[in-house]
Amino acid sequence: MTLIKTDELWKTYQMGSEKVHALRGVSITIEKGEYVAIMGPSGSGKSTLMNLIGCLDTPSKGEYVLNNKRVSEMDDNELAAIRNREIGFVFQTFNLLPRATALHNVELPLIYNGTGSHDRGERARGALTKVDLADRMMHKPSELSGGQRQRVAIARALVNDPSLLLADEPTGNLDSKTSEEIMRLFDSLHRQGNTIILVTHEPEVARHAHRVLSIRDGVIASDENVSETERNGVH
Numbered sequence: 001m002t003l004i005k006t007d008e009l010w011k012t013y014q015m016g017s018e019k020v021h022a023l024r025g026v027s028i029t030i031e032k033g034e035y036v037a038i039m040g041p042s043g044s045g046k047s048t049l050m051n052l053i054g055c056l057d058t059p060s061k062g063e064y065v066l067n068n069k070r071v072s073e074m075d076d077n078e079l080a081a082i083r084n085r086e087i088g089f090v091f092q093t094f095n096l097l098p099r100a101t102a103l104h105n106v107e108l109p110l111i112y113n114g115t116g117s118h119d120r121g122e123r124a125r126g127a128l129t130k131v132d133l134a135d136r137m138m139h140k141p142s143e144l145s146g147g148q149r150q151r152v153a154i155a156r157a158l159v160n161d162p163s164l165l166l167a168d169e170p171t172g173n174l175d176s177k178t179s180e181e182i183m184r185l186f187d188s189l190h191r192q193g194n195t196i197i198l199v200t201h202e203p204e205v206a207r208h209a210h211r212v213l214s215i216r217d218g219v220i221a222s223d224e225n226v227s228e229t230e231r232n233g234v235h
Helices: 046-053 076-086 102-112 117-130 146-158 176-191 228-232
Strands: 002-015 018-031 035-039 061-066 087-091 164-168 196-200 211-216 219-225
Touching: 002 046, 018 046, 018 219, 035 046, 046 061, 046 164, 046 196, 076 087, 087 146, 102 117, 102 146, 117 146, 146 164, 146 176, 164 176, 176 196
Parallel strands: 035 196, 035 211, 087 164, 164 196
Antiparallel strands: 002 018, 002 061, 211 219
16 A cells, blocks of 8 residues: 655755755655665755655645645645654654653653543553663663664654654664664564655665665665665675
């Protein structure tokens, strides 16, 4: 079943008297349950594409349908509702509240959508258990390692049971051993049925995905499946 469909997506920025085309007619289809990496050098358009897929921005032209909803025509309030309901974000910088416990950080999306406190606590504890942090729920970010902080961020992304897990350079601030642990967690989440899109410039991170979209100068330069042999080679 198709989760994401873009048709001729353009994103154009006006820079003074000059027009900059960050995306030039990108058309992609991603099915439910896929594990996709979007790769590209700095300035290629990959962050712009991620922002459009994540409903953080709207296209200048073209159509975007997410889970049968025509997102490209939505206003800011509708986009905010879709983001909260359909998409779990994982960022390079974790974006955790420093004075809040891991549990409270994970509860935040549920507070925003009006979930009751009992249900909220239960779901947040379940999400932290899923990322192997059941014993760190009452710790604050400063009491956690970088890898543990990213696990809290992943639990927060999962707590709404989103249609899509969208990760932007999720290992960018981690050492290589911790990066590998976080990527193994993404592998496990994919096996549990989550749809995952990773945005990365690191080939060894991209090879965990089952499909790699390479973007260059605002267009899809290649769209390739990753063989099991290649994926096993990253471990």
